[in-house]
Amino acid sequence: MELHTNSPIGVFDSGVGGLTVLDECLASLPGEDFIYFGDTAFFPYGERSVQQLRARSLRIVDWLLGQQVKLVVVACNSATAAALEYLQTQREVSIIGVMAPEAHAAVQASRNRRIGLLATEATVASGSYERMVHAHDAGAQVTSVACPKLAPAIQNGDAFDADLLELVRDYAAPLRKAEVDTAILGCTHYPMIDRLLRRTLPGVTLISSGEEIAREVHETLERKTLLRGLGKEGEYRFACSGDPAAFVELGSRFLQMPLGKVDQVDVDAVTAS
Amino acid sequence: MELHTNSPIGVFDSGVGGLTVLDECLASLPGEDFIYFGDTAFFPYGERSVQQLRARSLRIVDWLLGQQVKLVVVACNSATAAALEYLQTQREVSIIGVMAPEAHAAVQASRNRRIGLLATEATVASGSYERMVHAHDAGAQVTSVACPKLAPAIQNGDAFDADLLELVRDYAAPLRKAEVDTAILGCTHYPMIDRLLRRTLPGVTLISSGEEIAREVHETLERKTLLRGLGKEGEYRFACSGDPAAFVELGSRFLQMPLGKVDQVDVDAVTAS
Incomplete structure (x- = not known):
């Protein structure tokens, strides 16, 4: 062509x-x-x-x-x-x-080589991001969290109320516990709540597919x-x-x-x- | 650390x-x-x-x-x-x-998705570059040429005489035949003869590990x-x-x-x- x-x-x-x-x-x-x-x-x-x-x-x-x-x-x-x-x-x-560019960026960005992933259940279950991260850094530690309720809440335009804050805090908790310094937003809906995510994961570099x-x-x-x-x-x-x-x-x-x-x-x- | x-x-x-x-x-x-x-x-x-x-x-x-x-x-x-x-x-x-960055760059650069590889026998035999190119573009066509005499000639500092020119022309021939528009220099010695390679493969984008x-x-x-x-x-x-x-x-x-x-x-x- x-x-x-x-x-x-x-x-x-x-x-x-x-x-x-x-x-x-x-x-x-x-x-x-x-x-x-x-x-x-x-x-x-x-x-x-x-x-x-x-x-x-x-x-x-x-x-x-x-x-x-x-x-x-x-x-x-x-x-x-x-x-x-x-x-x-x-x-x-x-x-x-999507996916390969974010995985590469996360490896480049992480200093402690602990990388988090927030994504849908299907994406987490596929293991694709984890494989792609390990293709660039076989020794990186990946902590993946399936967030089944997050994309629907964003799509529905839920208010930024206490429920949504708690939902996000719950999903972020395993990443904080694992002390990741970089997190992949593994669903194209998530950048819609980037300010909330940034506040929930202070000091963590957020990698989004759009960028x-x-x-x-x-x-x-x-x-x-x-x-x-x-x-x-x-x-x-x-x-x-x-x-x-x-x-x-x-x-x-x-x-x-x-x-x-x-x-x-x-x-x-x-x-x- | x-x-x-x-x-x-x-x-x-x-x-x-x-x-x-x-x-x-x-x-x-x-x-x-x-x-x-x-x-x-x-x-x-x-x-x-x-x-x-x-x-x-x-x-x-x-x-x-x-x-x-x-x-x-x-x-x-x-x-x-x-x-x-x-x-x-x-x-x-x-x-x-090396390797992953060059494979990615070659996929980004190629317009006709025909990519050439010049490398040592061991590198070509490993199939690593081919796998890495296909990780970024499963439909890319890779033409690999093992160049056993090239790195020794460069290391020895052989003169740019008719023999070296013919050697390079022979190695490049399969890439020209395959009409690649991008070629990976898959050995760190090859950039030492980049001018000769560029003239031998006119119009082909050369990807080197250094860059x-x-x-x-x-x-x-x-x-x-x-x-x-x-x-x-x-x-x-x-x-x-x-x-x-x-x-x-x-x-x-x-x-x-x-x-x-x-x-x-x-x-x-x-x-x-």
């Missing part, structure tokens, strides 16, 4: 969580165009099989390729774990996923000489598979800006490129 | 090859102090067993720890492949090896807030296990500067810290 510097970057997730990744990309790559796809009709990915996630992700990648993207970002832990390698072997475009993916995308485009200059402000547009009105409402809270028009797209109607 | 910003960085190799890594570190981290250890009495590592390399590398790391280093760099492919994970589990200091390790060290120290400012020019000193005079002669050619006094060190006399 031919690659053009002026082509957009495609980002997808099962819903709105990946918008925290898009947010960091918009901030650090202001000259780039982005297309974000939220697969809200298929949400949540955590309940789907590996086979389903591979087939579904490939359809989304093909839709993004139809939009002439120069790079694809899988801004979703479940899709990365189930489908990233498969997608990379199936299509010519370069595809970047690390934005860095990875930047380095990748720079090395491929596909990075767009700052001559023109980048554009961004949104599409989803479910109800656009619901996506607009939830998405504008995640991105802290109005989303404009959101297209509803049936990726099942896409033919492979 | 306590970490101090002003502590030196330890770098070791079986001989002088790692000086191309030190060279890039000196250029991009001018405020840091470095201690380089060349294990010339035990050279070449390619002929040693995994058990021997683990035991020997651990003694070297312990000697470096006795010099209060804040970070250790294994600037040697054989030692990284055989001992990096072992060393990381045995000592508290952070230890960085990528320097970048990895920089990011690591920055994230750990252990990076030294530029208030003072860094110092560097050298030690080796074999004949210091031979090390000075060979090393000054690799580093393109006089090495000053080189200490001869018996790492077998080091007691574990």
